[in-house]
Amino acid sequence: MAIKLPENVTIIEVGPRDGLQNEKGFVPTEVKGQFIHALRDSGIREMELTSFVSPKWVPQMADAAEIVSACYDAPGRSIVLAPNKKGIERLEETNCRAVAVFVGVSNTFNKKNINKTTAESMEELRPLIADLKEKGYFVRACISTAWHCPYEGKIPEADTLRxxxxFAEAGVDELSVADTIGMAVPTEAHSLFAQLKAIIPGILLTAHFHDTRKLALANILASMQAGIDRFDTSAGGLGGCPFAPGATGNVATEDVVYMLERMGIKTGIALDRLMDAVEIVRPHVSRPIESTYFNMHASAGA
Incomplete structure (x- = not known):
């Protein structure tokens, strides 16, 4: 019996934002810009560029306005995270037309992240989302701790579905559903996405897996079997969350692209150019690049 899989998959590159936000040493703005442009040269057409968040809490994003100014004007969709009213006001001063907001399913995670419960966050975001949609913005909602939380443990599936x-009722265009600490297994991934496809069929659904326990590729396969054809990935496997102890990087873009292309699923991304992008940022990050494809590629070229 043939496995039902998509013919094409859209990769949303999150390296410049989610991949770098946890770096303690400041990555120079010029390097970030070179990284972003090289990622685009590889064929990536959707990308999270940066965040309008407090530099006190996320110092790496202190140059967000400069990044948007230098890197926004390109084909495809460039997304900026703006998690609250102040961030959205800063966003509206730019030419960016795609915004990401986020809420954790876990109340504890949400409180530690943005000092609000999940319900309080939604109450604040609903009118902001409505205003953004009225002004013609593309709105992406990032759902943190969709399966497991570092503080509360396993999240009830019904809470994530709710x-x-x-968010769908509030009018967002896309849901990025995140395995923030990399604890989901393929059965959990398939179950949640199959139900989401059934209850909110008219919205873009994107899967966001961290590779903490080396299950991200398996979860991607299970998600595709549930009908998902959009995935957040990070070049070089960069990433982690300042408010999620133990979380490692996002699944590496190059590992996902390699697997998909070998399976005959088109991504439109050139692996050799993707490796060039990783090489740009590699000297400026604190931990080694962990992606399998990158390290095999580097060894072969040595």
Whole structure:
């Protein structure tokens, strides 16, 4: 019996934002810009560029306005995270037309992240989302701790489904559903996405897996079997969350692209150019690049 899989998959590159936000040493703005342009040269057409967040809490994003100014004007969709009213006001001063907001399903995670419960966050975001949609913005909602939380443990599936439905009702264009600490297994990934496809069929659904326990590729396969054809990935496997102890990087873009292309699923991304992008940022990050494809590629060229 043939496995039902998509013919094409869209990769949303999150390296410049989610991949770098946890770096303690400041990555120079010029390097970030070179990284972004090289990623685009590889064929990536959707990307999270940066975040309008407090530099006190996320110092790496202190140059967000400069990044948007230098890197926004390109084909495809460039997304900026703006998690609250102040961030959205800063966003509206730029030419950016795609915004990401986020809420954790876990109340504890949400409180540690943005000092609000999940319900309080949604109450604040609903009118902001409505205003953004009225002004013609593309709105992406990032759902953190969709399966497991570092503080509360396993998240009831019904809670994640409810929050996703609330965002859909609020009018967002896309849901990025995140395995923030990399604890989901393929059966959990398939179950959640199959139900989301059934209850909110008219919205873009994107899977976001961290590779903490080396299950991200398996979860991507399970998600594709549930009908998902959009995935957040990070070049070089960069990433982690300042508010999620133990979380490692996002699944590496190059590992995902290699697997998909070998399976005959088109991504439109050139692996050799993707490796060039990783080489740009590699000297400026604190931990080694962990992606399998990158390290095999580097060894072969040595």
């Amino acid at each position: 929050l996703c439905a609330d």
